[in-house]
Amino acid sequence: MTLQKDNAILNIQSDLETMANLVLEQLDLLEKIIRSTEIIVPDDIVDRIRKNEKSIDKKEVKLSNKIVNTIVLHQPVASDLRRIIAIYRITLNLERISDLVINITEHITKIKTPDAFFKLQDLIQSMATESIKMVRKSLLSFMNFDKEFALWTIRNEVVFEDFNHKLMNKIFAKVDPAEFDKHMLMSIITIKEMMSSIERIADHSTNIAEAAIYSIEGKDIRHHKIEE
Numbered sequence: 162m163t164l165q166k167d168n169a170i171l172n173i174q175s176d177l178e179t180m181a182n183l184v185l186e187q188l189d190l191l192e193k194i195i196r197s198t199e200i201i202v203p204d205d206i207v208d209r210i211r212k213n214e215k216s217i218d219k220k221e222v223k224l225s226n227k228i229v230n231t232i233v234l235h236q237p238v239a240s241d242l243r244r245i246i247a248i249y250r251i252t253l254n255l256e257r258i259s260d261l262v263i264n265i266t267e268h269i270t271k272i273k274t275p276d277a278f279f280k281l282q283d284l285i286q287s288m289a290t291e292s293i294k295m296v297r298k299s300l301l302s303f304m305n306f307d308k309e310f311a312l313w314t315i316r317n318e319v320v321f322e323d324f325n326h327k328l329m330n331k332i333f334a335k336v337d338p339a340e341f342d343k344h345m346l347m348s349i350i351t352i353k354e355m356m357s358s359i360e361r362i363a364d365h366s367t368n369i370a371e372a373a374i375y376s377i378e379g380k381d382i383r384h385h386k387i388e389e
Contacts, residue, residue: 166235247376295366303373
């Protein structure tokens with residue numbers, strides 16, 4: 162029974178790693194889109210993102226079923242159960258991150274005034290890069306039982322307050338009010354929605370980091386302030 166239980170947990174962790182790698186590929190593709198000198202998203206990248214999204218959705222369902230079966234059939238001990246519950250929480254957040262990549266890609270295609278995007282591109286790039294870094298560190302914290310990476314991720318979420326402040330300042334500093342027409346206004350609204358989605362990616366990385374700490378220490382730190 163112990164061998165079967167251990168193999169079941171290893172199998173779940175293997176599936177999680179596969180899912181995590183797919184999501185990281187999604188984020189790499191997103192970063193490539195945001196860094197582009199064109200506002201058009203190439204068809205091959207769109208196709209790859211959508212193909213990965215389907216695989217991620219299937220993997221999320223498969224993992225959920227495996228987790229339930231492992232708990233019911235093998236009755237894991239407390240430490241194993243924490244690990245499995247943490248994987249379940251991480252799986253949900255990874256699936257939502259992938260959804261956000263789709264949303265952001267669609268936002269970009271809706272921008273009718275490319276100049277508005279390019280005037281804010283450096284800030285958008287910085288925000289995307291930081292959120293992706295947080296996702297990577299949160300996953301590493303879980304895979305490597307690294308509490309410090311998890312704490313770094315959680316504490317780093319505050320940088321997005323500064324990003325939002327800089328965004329509003331840049332809009333007023335770089336966009337001439339005389340240029341404001343219907344398309345310009347809608348483009349700025351779309352860019353703000355896009356950046357909100359990037360911020361939510363960071364939120365989900367924080368959730369993953371919290372799940373990692375739960376797995377490592379058995380402490381549920383959700384909704385609790387982390388001490389410096």
